[in-house]
Amino acid sequence: MRDVVAGAELNPRQEGSSEGGAFKVYSEFEWLQQTRLLESRDRLETMVEDLRAMALTSPGPNADGVPRGDATIEADVAQRRSEAINEALARIDAGRYLQCDACESPIAPERLQALPTTRACRRCA
């Protein structure tokens, strides 16, 4: 059994194996991005829960002065970002993270650092 880090069990690291040629090794860069994405997703999921609870419980603006409608809108935005992160994590898992969905060219690491959930290179975006 390997150690399970919170959230990491979704994308268990698989060490390279020469058997059958079906091995998967993530690059250092993919690992860094995956860690960042998992952290962001955890924060967003907490935010979504808080905002949804806020929207349900407060009839008018909440204690922080956020109107209920705004909390719902913010929750929806955070939810979509969280879903985009899940897609990016799935692409890392599938080995497609570093490549453009449209033209299959490599996506520049600088671009992925700035936009960790992008699925297109600069030209196709």
Ligand SMILES: [Zn+2]
């Ligand atoms: Zn492209």
